[in-house]
Amino acid sequence: MPAASEAADPNFMLSLARGLGVLRVFEGRSSLSIAEAARFSGLNRPSASRCLHTLMRLGYVREHGGRYSLTPKLLPLAAGFLTSTPLASVSQAVANGLRDRLQETVSVGALDPSDPGRIIYIARAERNQVIAAPLMVGSTLPSHCTSMGRVLLASMTNGAREQWLSGAVLESRTERTITSPDALRGELCAVAEQRWSLVEEELEIGLRSLAVPIRDRDGTTLAALNVATFSDAHSREHLIDRYLPDLRAAAGQLERAI
Amino acid sequence: MPAASEAADPNFMLSLARGLGVLRVFEGRSSLSIAEAARFSGLNRPSASRCLHTLMRLGYVREHGGRYSLTPKLLPLAAGFLTSTPLASVSQAVANGLRDRLQETVSVGALDPSDPGRIIYIARAERNQVIAAPLMVGSTLPSHCTSMGRVLLASMTNGAREQWLSGAVLESRTERTITSPDALRGELCAVAEQRWSLVEEELEIGLRSLAVPIRDRDGTTLAALNVATFSDAHSREHLIDRYLPDLRAAAGQLERAI
DNA sequence: CTCTATCCGTCCGATTATCGGACAAAAGAA
DNA sequence: TTCTTTTGTCCGATAATCGGACGGATAGAG
The missing domain is CATH 3.30.450.40 (GAF domain)
Known part of the structure; x- marks a missing residue:
């Protein structure tokens, strides 16, 4: 349940916003499980999982034993x-x-x-x-x-x-x-x-x-x-x-x- | 025309990858027009425009006279x-x-x-x-x-x-x-x-x-x-x-x- | 050892978000 | 002015995305 007022913008890419939202959840936290990422970002599990999966394939996130963390690629x-x-x-x-x-x-x-x-x-x-x-x-x-x-x-x-x-x-x-x-x-x-x-x-x-x-x-x-x-x-x-x-x-x- | 081999992954969010790709185009360039962003990121104009529009609404990008630039929000x-x-x-x-x-x-x-x-x-x-x-x-x-x-x-x-x-x-x-x-x-x-x-x-x-x-x-x-x-x-x-x-x-x- | 509470990966139908070609207007450059 | 490039927008088709649900795995409690 995001903002509720951000709808009705045909030029707004929701998936991009979601993915960046997940990235932002890492501010201050060193590693996150999928469930935590979902909770903190307000997404459901599958969506958060997809975001993390994508971010990992792009090299911005890495995974170790079920926990995800940022890579230096943001720098x-x-x-x-x-x-x-x-x-x-x-x-x-x-x-x-x-x-x-x-x-x-x-x-x-x-x-x-x-x-x-x-x-x-x-x-x-x-x-x-x-x-x-x-x-x-x-x-x-x-x-x-x-x-x-x-x-x-x-x-x-x-x-x-x-x-x-x-x-x-x-x-x-x-x-x-x-x-x-x-x-x-x-x-x-x-x-x-x-x-x-x-x-x-x-x-x-x-x-x-x-x-x-x-x-x-x-x-x-x-x-x-x-x-x-x-x-x-x-x-x-x-x-x-x-x-x-x-x-x-x-x-x-x-x-x-x- | 991205890679061509990254297809067939039902968990890969293409829009997220595209948006981050546009962000990455700013590395080294201080400002970009929509057309430039499209050229450098390999997207077509409308897609690049949507990405920039979304990034702007999220606060990562700002616009001045048709030119887009990054904000401190990445820091x-x-x-x-x-x-x-x-x-x-x-x-x-x-x-x-x-x-x-x-x-x-x-x-x-x-x-x-x-x-x-x-x-x-x-x-x-x-x-x-x-x-x-x-x-x-x-x-x-x-x-x-x-x-x-x-x-x-x-x-x-x-x-x-x-x-x-x-x-x-x-x-x-x-x-x-x-x-x-x-x-x-x-x-x-x-x-x-x-x-x-x-x-x-x-x-x-x-x-x-x-x-x-x-x-x-x-x-x-x-x-x-x-x-x-x-x-x-x-x-x-x-x-x-x-x-x-x-x-x-x-x-x-x-x-x-x- | 069993029970319970999470968590994770996955599937899949419905929906809808997204794509991109096209057009017209606007802005510049020559 | 004329020509070139850019931009904003529309819109139908398509495919990407969503998220509820299921089953197995895991871990901790009792």
Whole structure:
């Protein structure tokens, strides 16, 4: 039982959507049985089995003792996007530069095109590259409690934002997370006006981060650039006084390059 | 006109294969018109149009003035693979460690499951992280003229290797590239026995690289670990005397961790 | 050891999603 | 302008796909 409203489009290939839906179920899970894939994707057993069978023959999935897992074949697709999209490749270079300048972790993210509730990292430069980070290019985070998410949500049209807000559940990540739609709406309004967002310990206790938008020539916001710090290292004022100008400069550099 | 031999499989979803085929056409191209997508994917116009339309509704593709391009939505899929596959995540950590130890660029790669002719990078640690590298996780390279490719080809069963060799065109990248199937077969035989591969300037003039296999408990080769150097920096002997022991140690560490 | 609950592979009829040739309009290029 | 290429759409025929159902296999519980 998919959406129920996606019918009546003679140009929509349902089988393709189903197959990609099965692929998506692997996000975060290392292996799946057929029954699990069926449950998580909302398909019946035979359909899920057919999808996995097809994906296996195409080389995207492999099977071991009844359990299916992804192969590296997805990686070239992602790398193709990263290298052929100017926004992505330039973002990585700019993030590296700003990281070196500030000695802080710098990231660039965009909204998931089909779910404004989450952001996707498209570039990331870590302050301390030794640590195995829990975040990387391709990682996702909720948008309502992150500085990049706030910047991106603030850039949406009123209609789209309200539509999303009406159906969204604002998960509480810490006791400081804004979970009320009204409060979030107010905050987004301020973000839209000041053109930056500072979020303190709403995603995780101890984290403070600041983000600014990346816009194209038409003024459309394409992505957000942010710097993430530990709360006890720098004050709110320090971020705004010291880092915001550099963030803005880097954002401008990126905007000129794409 | 696809393959012509893939018919008669009642469990194969052709539409899914077609859609993924269209996605794959974007590798390396930043944007495509419908007609181009149709040409490159081997479909007719209406079919390619349907695929793009569907991919757009699913959020994997976007359209601007009649040209279609990928969205970041593919990235979480790749990141999901990297984080949920022990081989991939541990590889990155081991590569970082070996990079720090040798002060050289270290990579881990695997064969494309549906095309032994190319290898896919699943981890990479650069010696000089300032340079914007042409290679990253997800990049692909021909296997016949790379050290990782040789190691991986040497691990194939005779049957599979011969089948691939019989239909492969061994592209010449430099004047030193082995392009004769017989010569390659001989080289692979040696690689299989000595358990390492040293390739000198067959991919690009000035590059010398050394690779060793990564095997699971059953002895099946899953990937290859390599160190890449400039020819004028270190001799062939230096690589074998100095780097091979460390490469082997790192490979063993990786093998124990997965 | 038996019973039970899943899970898996498969079959097959019904349906419907999909295919692709064709046409007309639109957009460019010459 | 004229010619070429692209695009959106229609539609009948076809074949691909769906999913309920069955039987065997497996595993864990009692």
